[in-house]
Amino acid sequence: MLEDTNEFIMDRINALREELINRVADAYMLQLQTMASEQGHSELVMTYQEVVNTVQRIHDNLRAAVTLDWGLIQADYAWAARVLSRRGVTWEHQRVFIDIYFDEVRQIHTWSPGEYEALEQIAQHMYRLGMEAYGQEAVLTE
Amino acid sequence: MVDTHQVYENYLQAICEGDRRLALHVARTSLAAGMDLRDLYMDVFQPAMHEVGRLWETNQLTVAQEHLATAMTQSVMAHLHAYIVPQNFLDRTMVATCIGGELHELGIRMVADFFEIEGWEVYYLGANMPYDDVIGMIEDKQADLLAISVTLNSHVSRAQDMIQAVRASTVGKRIKIMVGGQPINRRPEIYHKIGADFTAINARESVQRAMEAVSAIPRMSLI
Numbered sequence: 410m411l412e413d414t415n416e417f418i419m420d421r422i423n424a425l426r427e428e429l430i431n432r433v434a435d436a437y438m439l440q441l442q443t444m445a446s447e448q449g450h451s452e453l454v455m456t457y458q459e460v461v462n463t464v465q466r467i468h469d470n471l472r473a474a475v476t477l478d479w480g481l482i483q484a485d486y487a488w489a490a491r492v493l494s495r496r497g498v499t500w501e502h503q504r505v506f507i508d509i510y511f512d513e514v515r516q517i518h519t520w521s522p523g524e525y526e527a528l529e530q531i532a533q534h535m536y537r538l539g540m541e542a543y544g545q546e547a548v549l550t551e
Numbered sequence: 552m553v554d555t556h557q558v559y560e561n562y563l564q565a566i567c568e569g570d571r572r573l574a575l576h577v578a579r580t581s582l583a584a585g586m587d588l589r590d591l592y593m594d595v596f597q598p599a600m601h602e603v604g605r606l607w608e609t610n611q612l613t614v615a616q617e618h619l620a621t622a623m624t625q626s627v628m629a630h631l632h633a634y635i636v637p638q639n640f641l642d643r644t645m646v647a648t649c650i651g652g653e654l655h656e657l658g659i660r661m662v663a664d665f666f667e668i669e670g671w672e673v674y675y676l677g678a679n680m681p682y683d684d685v686i687g688m689i690e691d692k693q694a695d696l697l698a699i700s701v702t703l704n705s706h707v708s709r710a711q712d713m714i715q716a717v718r719a720s721t722v723g724k725r726i727k728i729m730v731g732g733q734p735i736n737r738r739p740e741i742y743h744k745i746g747a748d749f750t751a752i753n754a755r756e757s758v759q760r761a762m763e764a765v766s767a768i769p770r771m772s773l774i
Contacts (some may be wrong), residue, residue: 423708430602465705466703466705467705468705469705469706469708469709470704470705473707473708473711474704474706475702476708476711476747477707477708477741477744478740478741479746480737480738481702481704481707481734481738484704484734484737485704485705487660492608493609541725549694
């Protein structure tokens with residue numbers, strides 16, 4: 410991955426941090442309700458504030474990972490798989506989160522084709538690290 | 552001779568049961584029996600808090616119990632602050648802060664107390680300080696060292712932002728910056744990437760490393 414492009418992208422995303430967090434939190438809250446009622450993921454119950462806190466934490470973590478060390482995200486997913494899974498947070502919750510986060514990132518700013526491609530690589534890398542931590546079959550390619 | 556392991560067991564039991572008076576009693580009696588305050592921090596409080604974290608992770612303590620145990624240890628440390636007797640006067644000043652909320656302050660408070668015992672002038676600012684206020688305090692107190700504690704991976708970028716702000720200010724060239732905490736302990740190379748001068752794995756080492764780092768800084772003239 411191109412470090413300079415990635416850092417530029419994260420700076421852009423971070424400049425829109427508050428708006429992005431609110432948008433992701435709104436969309437994720439809705440999706441959590443759908444997952445609980447329609448897909449049997451009823452163990453995880455979160456308040457809106459808890460969802461906002463989660464989005465903030467993952468956004469800040471991603472920023473640190475992209476600009477400093479991907480091991481930070483790796484460690485966070487490993488911890489989540491070990492600890493949060495007992496509290497009802499499944500890989501499906503993590504996957505849906507990544508889907509929503511990057512959907513919103515794609516929409517919140519006009520990206521050049523090169524930036525868009527770098528953004529996709531960041532997303533794919535995040536999926537891959539999460540899947541590894543949760544012991545999921547890797548079907549994605551970078 | 553104080554049985555450190557027994558003190559640890561007693562203290563852990565007290566904080567897991569939410570008994571603040573017992574926790575304080577255990578700490579006070581161990582000091583009265585001759586235990587060094589720094590040993591109490593390093594060999595009792597620190598491993599006890601790690602164990603509390605492990606118990607929470609394995610569902611043996613609730614979030615509320617874990618938070619209560621942390622708050623109780625902060626309270627005990629605040630009481631024990633009166634026992635701090637600086638060993639000498641070093642004419643060195645540290646400003647300390649942490650990224651995160653009140654529950655993330657424990658480690659940096661321990662570090663601050665260690666520096667105070669060693670004879671540093673210490674100004675602990677609390678958690679989540681605005682960068683301009685941190686810079687203002689460094690300037691006002693002519694501090695030699697800024698200590699930043701980072702307890703979560705997601706706080707690393709905010710520490711980097713703070714360091715960049717300090718470096719860009721008028722105090723940025725003179726001040727030495729130390730950063731520490733779990734994310735840095737796991738990946739020590741990060742301290743350099745985020746612009747700090749050094750890191751240390753615990754309070755004891757942080758004092759040693761800080762003395763080495765500031766030795767090149769001339770002391771401020773008082774006249």
